[in-house]
Amino acid sequence: MKAIRVRTVLFVALLMISSLSWLTYVIVYLIETKSLHIGTREPSRVGVWIAMSMGVLSAAAVFGYGLHRWIVKPLEAVGKAARQIAEGDLDIAIPPMGIREIADVKNGFDLMVRGLGRSLEKQSALEEERRFFIGSIAHDLRTPLFALKGYLEGLDRGIAATPEQMDHYVKVCIQKSNQLDRLVTDLITFAKTEYMENLNQEEPIEVVELLSKSVETLRHLAETKMITFYIEAPPKGRGSGTILGDVYLLERAFNNLLDNAVRYIPSHGVIWVSCSFAPDRVTITIRDSGPGIPESDLGQVFEPLYRGESSRNRESGGTGLGLTIAKRIFRAHGGELKAGNHPEGGAMVTGWFPDKRDTSG
DSSP states (O other), X not given: OOOBOHHHHHHHHHHHHHHHHHHHHHHHHHHHHSOOOBTTBOOOHHHHHHHHHHHHXXXXXXXXXXXXXXXXXXXXXXXXXXXXXXXXXXXXOOOOOSBHHHHHHHHHHHHHHHHHHHHHHXXXXXXXXXXXXXXXXHHHHHHHHHHHHHHHHHHHHXXXXXXXXXXXXXXXXXXXXXXXHHHHHHHHHHHHHTTOOSOSOOEEEEHHHHHHHHHHHHHHHHHHTXXXXXXXXXXXXXXXXXXXXXXXXXXXXXXXHHHHHHHTSOTTOEEEEEEEEOXXXXXXXXXXXXXXXXXXXXXXXXXXXXXXXXXXXXXXXXXXXXXXXXXXXXXXXXXXXXXXXXXXSSEEEEEEEEOOOOOOO
């Protein structure tokens, strides 16, 4: 149905008022004079008043009906729909409007309802994700805590009778406390980076040097699984990539990426770390010799608590927040981080930063 404008309705109403008044006058004149030759005989004053009254009343009745049908009733429908929404019911259907201005209000109302529906769905999904997140974190905290408590009680009760047993108990306690420390640290960093858009402090950072430092940090863990690192980067000099950023956050991002590779590939594996420079960016790539990432999981690698099918039992000690934190840190530095699989096999993570080296000198 094609909508009409309010001014058109008003014009028609004025036309009806004048036309019906004149038509009523003609009818009364015809009744009194038995003639349509207006002007030859004057009707009575009472007839004139009757004609005017009937014309005005008829026009008012028609106009009132049109006003109720085309304006009041649609607005009542919108008001009813608004009350339904206030009660939490978004399943509403507002009929088409005949007045264009009111139809615009109705269309805007429909857009608002659809947007509100999407917002509520998103809120529900976030709430579900929050409950899942809290439950998973509680499980991750409880598991090492219970183990730590059990071994400490064993030491206290003298269950570990020999020096070898005591040494084993102490090592397990240290391992579980380190796991707890890692989890708490990840949670703190995760909370700090959740809404981070701008860096608190920036300083010139040589990416290759920081990346090499992270490799050395993870080398001991890699050696326990007999994993080999291969680093490929341009020689230090004029072509070195320098970025402006927070050195602590960047080191944390690199450590998370390398730690993830070390933990989730089989023993005797290989990790290739490369860095390349372009006029406008610095790119790093970390590739491993593991089984790679399932295609169905590629879209959720950077989601909080993602660990992949091979690590659902949490034996690796990972929190599932490392890649999420790394991606947020890359983005806070104006870059991006993506994950995929190398054509020759193995998982591959590629990230880049804008190159901000000082070329003024």
